[in-house]
Amino acid sequence: MKKLCFLSVLTAFTLFCTAQPQFGIFAGGQATTAKYTIQDIKQPNQYKYGFQVGLGLKVPFDPPLFFSPAIFYSMKGYKVQFNQPAYPPDTLAVDNNTTIHTVEMAFLLQLDLGKRPDHFFIKAGPSLDFQLFGKEKYNLKAGGLVDRKMIFGFTDYGHFSASLLMQLGFETNSGFMIFGQYSLGLASINNADYGPQIHHRIYGISFGKYLNHKKTAIDTRKKE
Numbered sequence: 001m002k003k004l005c006f007l008s009v010l011t012a013f014t015l016f017c018t019a020q021p022q023f024g025i026f027a028g029g030q031a032t033t034a035k036y037t038i039q040d041i042k043q044p045n046q047y048k049y050g051f052q053v054g055l056g057l058k059v060p061f062d063p064p065l066f067f068s069p070a071i072f073y074s075m076k077g078y079k080v081q082f083n084q085p086a087y088p089p090d091t092l093a094v095d096n097n098t099t100i101h102t103v104e105m106a107f108l109l110q111l112d113l114g115k116r117p118d119h120f121f122i123k124a125g126p127s128l129d130f131q132l133f134g135k136e137k138y139n140l141k142a143g144g145l146v147d148r149k150m151i152f153g154f155t156d157y158g159h160f161s162a163s164l165l166m167q168l169g170f171e172t173n174s175g176f177m178i179f180g181q182y183s184l185g186l187a188s189i190n191n192a193d194y195g196p197q198i199h200h201r202i203y204g205i206s207f208g209k210y211l212n213h214k215k216t217a218i219d220t221r222k223k224e
Helices: 001-016
Strands: 023-038 048-060 065-081 095-113 118-140 145-149 160-171 177-187 197-210
Touching: 023 177, 048 095, 048 197, 065 118, 065 197, 095 160, 118 177
Parallel strands: 023 065
Antiparallel strands: 023 048, 023 197, 048 065, 065 095, 095 118, 118 145, 118 160, 160 177, 177 197
């Protein structure tokens, strides 16, 4: 994981130094859940609602292909009902409702669909997910509600994960953008041996703006 992070940052820095990137900001809402399995048995779950906000670049690579890294805050979580014992959170828990605060570093490639200033685009690539802190609420079989901070460690929840991001969006000649995003968790956020496998699943829509975008002038005069 550390080697992958170093190589990704080195690649981004090299492209940044050899090109003229556009700087962008974005924010939006998202519906979050998790693929949650215990001993390969899928557990019933529900969506929660969160948001993301961050910064991104659009670096010329081989137009219409661009390197488009981003760093952003993402509020995630899930609601799950247990039909098997699960640790974490507790082998006596019957459900769990989590809210997780994360920071992601995404290393995406962007393909512009068309040469017009206003155009659709597709982005895809991996991201490194840092679970900063979180809270969980769960009910016990014998009764009672537990409301606590999530415990991160080698035998509990993990601080690090990875995902695959996919985006479909639209950019305007003024530098505004809108995009839908799907995040597929590739690694479980649980470190406990024989514990549940928890993979983030996120759907979202965001709006953004390139801050140093230059409009493209289109010559509409008739050619002689």
